[in-house]
Structure formats: structure tokens, C-alpha cells
Amino acid sequence: QVQLVESGGGLVQSGDSLRLSCVASGFTFDEYDIYWFRQAPGKEREGVSCISGDDGKYLKDSRFAISRDSAATTAFLEMSSLKPEDTGVYYCATMNPGGGYEECEGSRSDMDYWGKGTLVTVSS
Numbered sequence: 001q002v003q004l005v006e007s008g009g010g011l012v013q014s015g016d017s018l019r020l021s022c023v024a025s026g027f028t029f030d031e032y033d034i035y036w037f038r039q040a041p042g043k044e045r046e047g048v049s050c051i052s053g054d055d056g057k058y059l060k061d062s063r064f065a066i067s068r069d070s071a072a073t074t075a076f077l078e079m080s081s082l083k084p085e086d087t088g089v090y091y092c093a094t095m096n097p098g099g100g101y102e103e104c105e106g107s108r109s110d111m112d113y114w115g116k117g118t119l120v121t122v123s124s
Contacts, residue, residue, distance in 0.1 A: 002026040002113045004092050009118030012082055020077040020118060022092030030054075032094045033104050034068060034075040035111065038120075040088035048090070050104035051075060053097070058104045082122045089117040 008020040022034060033052045039045040049066045050058040057066050065078040075092060093111040095101075101110070 002094075004094065004113055004115035006090060006092050006115045006118040009090060009120045011121045011123065014083055014122055014124050016082050016122070017078070017080040018082065018120060020079070020090055020092075020120075022075040022077075022115060024073045024075070024092075024094070027094075029068075029073040030070050031097055033097075033106065035093045035095075035104070035106065036066065036075075036077045037091045037093060037108060038086075038088045039091070039117075040085070043088075045091065045108055047108065049077060050106075052103035054103070056103050079120075082120075084122045084124045087120060087122050089119050091115055091117045 003025045005023045030053050033050055035050045036048040037045045038048045051066045051068050063081045068075045091114055093114045095106045095110050095112045
């Protein structure tokens with residue numbers, strides 16, 4: 001049974017940093033790309049970053065960094081210089097490999113598994 005469990009969210013002030021974790025189980029971790037999405041209040045869920053099974057990193061924001069620990073089957077999203085507009089629920093997700101995709105090419109609708117999310121609130 002695939003499980004993704006996020007943690008590390010919280011209430012922070014503008015300019016602070018946070019590290020989110022996504023603990024994965026139920027699949028061969030190194031064979032899957034791990035995605036991070038964010039859903040801001042009243043908005044659609046959007047992709048934030050992705051790390052491939054062989055550690056390729058794809059980020060939309062230079063304030064963020066992504067990594068993974070194979071031994072712990074955990075992916076991390078490190079966010080710095082946080083702004084109020086970073087507020088939202090952060091989800092990790094993954095999709096079954098194959099299907100003709102190159103690494104980290106999946107979109108929101110392609111994800112097969114989602115965590116329940118962790119809330120990040122950035123106050124001004």
C-alpha cells in the first residue's frame with residue numbers, strides 16, 4: 001500500500017525558512033519521482049518542484065531546494081525567504097513510472113498517489 005506522509009508545516013513569519021518532509025512507503029522509492037504541489041486558499045493546486053529517482057531536481061522557485069534520502073525513503077522541500085503568498089497546503093505526490101514520460105514530466109492530473117498535505121502559513 002503506497003503511503004506518502006508530509007510533515008513540517010506550520011505558522012512562520014515572512015522571511016523565515018521551513019523544511020517539509022515526505023515519508024514514502026509501499027513502493028521502491030528510488031524508482032519514483034517525487035513531486036511537491038501547493039494549494040493556496042481559493043486557488044488550484046500547482047506544482048512547486050520535483051526530484052527524480054536518480055536525483056534530478058526541478059524547481060520553479062530559486063528560494064526552494066529539494067532533496068531525497070533513499071535510506072529513509074523521504075523527500076524534503078526546503079523553503080527559505082518565505083512570503084505570505086507561499087501560504088497553502090503542501091502536498092507530495094508520485095506517479096507510477098513509465099507511460100512514456102521523461103523524469104519529472106508529470107502534471108497534477110498524472111499523479112497516482114498523494115499525501116494528505118501539510119499546512120504552511122506565512123504571516124507578514
